[in-house]
Amino acid sequence: MLDFAIFAVTFLLILVGAVLYLYPSSRQACGIPGLAPTEEKDGNLQDVVNSGSLHEFLVNLHERFGPVASFWFGRRLVVSLGSLDLLRQHINPNKTSDPFQMMLKSLLGYQSGVIGEAAESHLQKKLYENGISKALQSNFNIILKLSEELLAKWNTYPQSQHVPLCQHMLGFAMKSVTQTAMGSSFEDDQEVIRFRKNHDAIWSEIGKGYIDGSIERSSNRKRLYEEALMEMENVLKKAIKERKLKNPGRHVFMDSLLQGNLSDKQVLEDSMIFSLAGCAITANLCIWAIYFLATSEGVQDKLYKEVTRVIGKGPLTVEKLDQLSYCRQILWETVRTASLTPISARLQELEGRVDQHTIPKETLVLYALGVVLQDNTAWPSAYRFDPDRFSDETTKQNLSLLGLSGSLECPELRFAYVVATVLLCVIVRKLNLLPVKGQVMETKFELVTSPKEEAWITVSKRS
Template sequence: MLDFAIFAITFLLILVGAVLYLYPSSRQACGIPGLAPTEEKDGNLQDIVNKGSLHEFLFSLHEKFGPVASFWFGRRLVVSLGSLDLLKQHINPNKTSDPFQMMLKSLLGYQSGVIGEAAESHIQKKLYENGINKALQSNFSILIKLSEELLVKWCSYPQSQHVPLCQHMLGFAMKSVTQTAMGSSFEDDQEVLRFRRNHDTIWAEIGKGFLDGSIERSPNRKKLYEAALMEMETMVKKAIKERRGKNLGRHVFIDSLLQSNLSDKQVLEDSMIFSLAGCVITANLCTWAIYFLTTSEGVQEKLYKEVTRVLGKGPITLEKIEQLSYCRQILCETVRTASLTPISARLQELEGRIDQHSIPKETLVLYALGVVLQDNTAWPLAYRFDPDRFEEESAKQNLTLLGFSGSLECPELRFAYMVATVLLCVLVRKLHLLPVKGQVVETKYELVTSPKEEAWLTVSKRSPAN
C-alpha cells in the first residue's frame, strides 16, 4: 500500500503540479548530476512549469547534465534516464504493470489492479489485452465502416477546402473506441457527442490544468471536471448494465471484463481507462500519421503501392492487414517522430545502480522517452520522418524496448495501430493527402503529444488509373 501511495502521489506531482510533503527525502542526490532544488518546498516544480511541459524540461535537463540526471519534486529526488543504453539497464521486461495506465489511474483516483500480488496483476493485464484483441477482431467491420464514412465526407470536399485534421480524427477515434468498447448504443451520434464533451473536459485538465496547478486555483473548473468525470462514469455504467449477462451480437471490450472474475469497480475503472486513453492515443496517432504523409509525398506513394499490391481491389481483411509491413513502418516512425507518449516511469522498489550511479530505494525513475526518441545516436537524422529506418531489426528492437511495439506496448497503442492501419488503407486507396502551403504545426507535449493548434490538410481524388 505504501508503494502505491508513493507512486500515485508522485505521478500526481508530475501531471498535476502539486507539492509532495508526505515523504521527506534527503537532499543528497547520491552523486547523480542534476539540478539543486530551486525552492525548499517545491523543489524544481517552477522550473518545469517555466519550460512549458515535463518533456521540454527533461530535454533541457539531459542536454545540460547528460543521459542520467536528477531533479526534485518537492522534497523527493527524481532520476531521469535519457539514453537507450541506460534504459536497457533499467527496464524490466517482466514487469506486469503498464506505466501509462498507472498514471491515468493515479490521476483519476483509481486503485484496483494497481496494487496486489504480481500474479493477480499479470492475470488482469492479460485479460485487458485479450479483451481489446477480441474486440478488435469482432468489430473489424465497424472500423472499416467508420473509415469509409470519413472517406465519403472527405471526397465531397473541393480540393481547395481546408480539412480540420485534429477535429476529424478525434471524432473518428471517439466513434471507433466507444463502439468497440461499449457497443451499439454509441452508434447514436448524440451519445458520442455527450461522451466527447466529457472526454474533452477531463483530458484538458489531465493535460494542462493539473500540470500547472491552475485547476486547484479555480473551483469552477474543478467542479466542471468532477461533473464530467461523474457523467462519463454514469455513461459507462449504463453500457455495462445493458450488456451484463446478455448476448448482444458482436463482442465488445466490456463483455470480456464482465465474463471475468473482476469486481464491478474493476470493470468500471478498466472501461474508463480504455475509453479515455484509447480515444486520445488513437486520435493523435491518426492525426500525426496523416499529417506526416501530407509532408512526405514519396512515403505516401510507397504506401499506396503497398496497399494496392496487398489488397488489390478486394476488401480489407485482418489477414491482409498483417501483410502491410510498410504501413506498420510508417506508424512506428510516426510514434517516434511525434514522441507520441514522451514520458514513462517506474518506482525504484529496491536500491539499484545505473552505470556508476546508485539509485536509492523508492526513488521515482523517469524514462525520458521523448528525449530518447529524438536522440541522433540512436536514430540517425532523428529530425527526419523516415519509415525506411524500421527496415532495420535494431530499430524495431529499440522501439520495442521503449514500449511502443511488441510485447511491451500498451494495449491502447495496439488498438490505435489497428485503427490507424484500416483508416490509412481506406484513405490512400482513393485520395491524395495534401499539405496546406505555409502551415507550421507546433507540438504540445502532455501525457500524449498532440499538435498545439488545429492541423489542416487538403485532399484530391486519385484518378482511376492510379
C-alpha cells in the first residue's frame, strides 16, 4: 500500500504526519508483548484493515497480549495502552496540545501549530479554546432557538412516525456550528446544505478512505474529496472576509481568531478544524444521548424531574446549565458507553516506562480509549448505560484523566456538551423519547463513533 495510507489511520496522523517523518525509522525491539510485522513495508496495516477499524484491532490486540501491547505501523513501532492504570502513568508526564486538532491538521495537510515554537503553539491553542468558550456564551440564544425549532418539528409527529435521528442531529449540529463559528449568513438553509455536502465528503474520506488506501486507488473519489475541501476553504475565506469588513453583530468563533493576531492562513485552518470536528462530535453526542435516553425510561424520567426542578416554567439560561448535574452525568455516560472518541495518541519524545516496560524514544503511543472505556474493572457493568456511576468522584476523575471531561477535554467536546445539554432540556421538557421495537444498533468506529445505519426513535407529547 502507499506510504501515505500507512500513516493515515485515524489518530496516528496526530503526530505521524507532522512529527514522525522527522525521525529515522527503526526496527528496534522493545520487549513489549505484541505482534510481529505481517509485511515488511506495511507492518501490521493489513491486520488493522482486516479488523474493520483501528479500535476493533486494538480490542483484539489487548485481549491477546494484555493491557500494554505493541505492533508495527509500516516500519514504526507503536505501543498501545489499554488500562486506566497504565494511562495514568503515561499521561501525567506527557501532557501535550489537543490531539484531535493536531490529527485533523495533519490529515488536511495543515502545518501551522503542528510543528513550531512551543510558546506560539500554546498561545494559539489558548486562543482557540477561549474563542469557543466566548462563542458559546454569545450564541447561547441561537443554540436555544435551533433546539426549539427541532422540538416544534417533532411536536407535529404522531407517535407512530419514526424519527430519523442521525439525519436530524447532523442538520442540527451543522446549523449550531456554522452559526456559532461564522455568523448569521448560515441562517440561510441553502448555505447549510452546501456546507453539509462538502463536510460529509471530507469527513467520510478522513474517517475511512485513507485507512485502507482506497482513496488513493480511486482518482474520482480523490478528485471529489479535493474539490469538497477547496469549496469548504472558499466558504471559510468568504466568511473571514465578511467578518473583517463589516460590523459583525454578535461575537462568533471566527472573530476571536481574527482578534488574535493570527495570519489569514491560521484563521482558515482553525476555523476548518472547528467546523469539521465540532459538527461530527456534536452530532454524534446528540445521536447517542437521545438514543440511550429513548431506551432507558428510568434515566429519562430522572432527567425530566431534574429539568423541571431546575428550569421550572421559565426559560433555560446559561446560569442554569451548571445546575443540571444529572444531565451532565448522562452526557459523560454517553461518551463512555458509545466510546465517542475511541483513540488518542502521544509521541514518546524521550525514553519512558509503564510498569516494568520501557518505551523507546520516538515511539508512537496509542491510548486505546475505546478499550479502557469498556473495561469492567474500571467501570463495573461497563456495557450498561448507567449515568449514576458518575455520582462517584473517582469515576469522574477517571473520565477526566482520559481527556473526556474537566480541564483536559478537547474544546470541540466542550462545545458539544453545552449544545447537547440545551437540546436535551428543550426536548425532554415537552416530549417522551421512545425506542423503535426490534431496532439493532451497529456501531461504526472511525475518528468519532457513529451508528452504521440510521437510528430511529419515536416521540410522544408529555401530558
